[in-house]
Amino acid sequence: MGPATARLFQAHAEEVWRFLKYLGVREHDLADACQEVFLVAHRKLPEFRGESAPRTWLYGISLRVAKTWRRRGQLVPLSEDERSVGPSQEQERERRDTHELLCWALDRISEVQREVFVLHEIEEVPMVDVAARLECGVFTAYSRLRLARRGLKRALAEKGVKR
Amino acid sequence: MTHPDLDQLVELARRERPAPGAMAAVARGLRVPFVAAPLAAIVMPSTAMASLAAKVGLSRFALLGWGAGSTAAVSSVVLAVALTRPTPPPPAPLAAAPAPAPAPAERDLALPTPAEPASTPEMVAVPSPPVPVVKDLPALWDEPRLIERARKALASEPRRALTLTQEHQRRFPSGALAVERDVIALEALARSGQTVEAVRRARAFEARYPKSIHLPRVRALLARLSSE
Numbered sequence: 028m029g030p031a032t033a034r035l036f037q038a039h040a041e042e043v044w045r046f047l048k049y050l051g052v053r054e055h056d057l058a059d060a061c062q063e064v065f066l067v068a069h070r071k072l073p074e075f076r077g078e079s080a081p082r083t084w085l086y087g088i089s090l091r092v093a094k095t096w097r098r099r100g101q102l103v104p105l106s107e108d109e110r111s112v113g114p115s116q117e118q119e120r121e122r123r124d125t126h127e128l129l130c131w132a133l134d135r136i137s138e139v140q141r142e143v144f145v146l147h148e149i150e151e152v153p154m155v156d157v158a159a160r161l162e163c164g165v166f167t168a169y170s171r172l173r174l175a176r177r178g179l180k181r182a183l184a185e186k187g188v189k190r
Numbered sequence: 191m192t193h194p195d196l197d198q199l200v201e202l203a204r205r206e207r208p209a210p211g212a213m214a215a216v217a218r219g220l221r222v223p224f225v226a227a228p229l230a231a232i233v234m235p236s237t238a239m240a241s242l243a244a245k246v247g248l249s250r251f252a253l254l255g256w257g258a259g260s261t262a263a264v265s266s267v268v269l270a271v272a273l274t275r276p277t278p279p280p281p282a283p284l285a286a287a288p289a290p291a292p293a294p295a296e297r298d299l300a301l302p303t304p305a306e307p308a309s310t311p312e313m314v315a316v317p318s319p320p321v322p323v324v325k326d327l328p329a330l331w332d333e334p335r336l337i338e339r340a341r342k343a344l345a346s347e348p349r350r351a352l353t354l355t356q357e358h359q360r361r362f363p364s365g366a367l368a369v370e371r372d373v374i375a376l377e378a379l380a381r382s383g384q385t386v387e388a389v390r391r392a393r394a395f396e397a398r399y400p401k402s403i404h405l406p407r408v409r410a411l412l413a414r415l416s417s418e
Binding site (some may be wrong): 032035036037041044045048057058061063065066069070076117126128129132148149150151153154155156159164165166167176180181183 | 195196198200201202204206212213215216217219221222223224225260279334335337338341366367369370373402403404407
């Protein structure tokens, strides 16, 4: 890895990790998926001409990587082992529950809606860039965002009602 | 029963960071150095975050009973650290790095937004061809910004929206958002009463972009205009 990749990693690895997580890469795959993003970035770096900010460029790579991992993840459901938490980890569990709740809700909307929502709402990428990244029109991106919000709210409400 | 609403969950998600150990492992795999930014620098010390957490009901939510399902403890949320450890000691650097980690604030500033053209300290980090990159970036951002302005003006000031699309046409005749521009112009014409021109352009749009994702919108507009 050259110094340029190292600097990209230092500056953006944590964002990429979070991005992948909310795109639906399972927690136990995150490290590998994150590594894959930077390997691809390293390979493609010579082609990078600065048409976008490095962060959004990395997000573009992450979108594709996440898609692959998500598909793989769907084939292998989480085992009960991975889900068990010791009673002494109460606080850790509370913290995670809040975050898992959003991931759980995100699992319930469509992939395209999820991508727009995570890019714009969580990563705060401007809508025009979201549209460019996802190769759709700005109007489409907005409409997906609206549908995503509606779907997420519905999912969350359902959770609230059930419990 | 309180329930964290969507915006509160998003607010928390934005602040989520991996555990430094997790990132260090990835860095080792890639053979790059990595220094986790000190938690203290990233933790929001504000009472606002604390009150947000209270509103979200971190502890109450666990009582909802749904919580048992969680995955491996790779992640670490800054907020939780802030709440459980009021003064977190900065973690020891995990690996020697040639350059110190940029402070989070700097990183945020480095991200260009349409409202604030990139000052691009980050761009320097990446080797680029003999670059017009830095110089051209603000111009690059002008295009989407212009379209966003036009889109926003559409509802309340269609004439202004139209003027903005004309400006876009002049400055970025074959810009990446030319199709969006044309759709906005159509709407703006229709809304400012220039029906004949709107219909003419809508037909031209149909012919020119038969597969456009905007076509349903344009056709709806046409239908509306011809029924008027």
